[in-house]
Amino acid sequence: xxxxxxxxxxxxxxxxxxxxxxxxxxxxxxxxxxxxxxxxxxxxxxxxxxxxxxxxxxxxxxxxxxxxxxxxxxxxxxxxxxxxxxxxxxxxxxxxxxxxxxxxxxxxxxxxxxxxxxxxxxxxxxxxxxxxxxxxxxxxxxxxxxxxxxxxxxxxxxxxxxxxxxxxxxxxxxxxxxxxxxxxxxxxxxxxxxxxxxxxxxxxxxxxxxxxxxxxx
Numbered sequence: 001x002x003x004x005x006x007x008x009x010x011x012x013x014x015x016x017x018x019x020x021x022x023x024x025x026x027x028x029x030x031x032x033x034x035x036x037x038x039x040x041x042x043x044x045x046x047x048x049x050x051x052x053x054x055x056x057x058x059x060x061x062x063x064x065x066x067x068x069x070x071x072x073x074x075x076x077x078x079x080x081x082x083x084x085x086x087x088x089x090x091x092x093x094x095x096x097x098x099x100x101x102x103x104x105x106x107x108x109x110x111x112x113x114x115x116x117x118x119x120x121x122x123x124x125x126x127x128x129x130x131x132x133x134x135x136x137x138x139x140x141x142x143x144x145x146x147x148x149x150x151x152x153x154x155x156x157x158x159x160x161x162x163x164x165x166x167x168x169x170x171x172x173x174x175x176x177x178x179x180x181x182x183x184x185x186x187x188x189x190x191x192x193x194x195x196x197x198x199x200x201x202x203x204x205x206x207x208x209x210x211x212x213x214x215x216x217x
Contacts (some may be wrong), residue, residue: 016216017134017160060086062111066092067175068198075180076194084166084183085112087196091177092124100171102210104131106164108185110143116185117150124213127154129209133163155213176203 060082076082084105091098103116103207119125130151137144143162151158157198168179181194 010017016209016213017137020109034211040190056081056083057086057089060090061093063085064090064196067091067172067177068196070200071197072177072198073106074196076184076196078192078194080189081186082184082192083112083187084168084179084181084192084194085115085185087117087168087179087194088119088170091172092119095170095172095174097123098125098172100127100129100169100207102131102167102169102207103185104163104165104167104206104210105137105185105189106133106166107140108132108147109187110146112185113147113150115141120156123194128154129210129214130156130158131163131165131213132158132160134160136160159214161213163213167207167210169203169210171203171207176200178202178206 036170062076063076063082064087088098088101091205116125116128118168120128128151130147131168132144132147148158166181166184168177170177175198178197178199180192181192183194
């Protein structure tokens with residue numbers, strides 16, 4: 001596979017949202033005792049979500065039973081039974097570490113953020129770069145504030161811009177892996193597609209434009 005890589009500067013009209021943006025509704029909230037029935041409902045809901053997440057991870061691991069060899073592509077179709085995020089822990093089944101991880105997405109759930117940060121804290125991800133959309137910052141203020149705060153604590157790069165690209169790039173000791181697909185880093189209940197590739201050229205193609213965007217902050 002040959003990929004033409006452009007090193008030109010980004011257009012001047014490309015908008016980057018300021019990371020100093022503060023969520024208006026991120027405040028200290030008074031915590032009150034919750035009725036027992038609601039506590040049980042929340043516990044049951046969390047248990048169901050965990051079970052669903054584990055099942056999705058299991059399904060993804062059956063689809064990806066090995067990493068693609070150089071020049072090989074895996075074409076994946078999901079029907080609400082896999083999430084884009086799970087390609088990362090599946091990769092870590094076959095690779096002990098991801099030296100550089102680039103993520104471009106439209107939106108993220110807090111659960112996926114927490115699992116991603118946990119992998120970083122455990123040393124399984126050495127470098128983390130995230131390009132995410134202005135929509136996410138505007139619609140999910142508390143989650144965006146959490147992500148920016150946690151990334152800053154770890155001295156990792158994040159940029160918020162007019163973004164709708166869904167790409168994951170993973171630089172591992174034995175492979176340069178890229179996942180391109182329709183799904184965000186959220187629970188995906190619909191049909192979603194992805195192409196999982198092992199390509200040095202493709203990795204650098206996407207990593208280069210993300211570096212350009214991340215470098216504007």
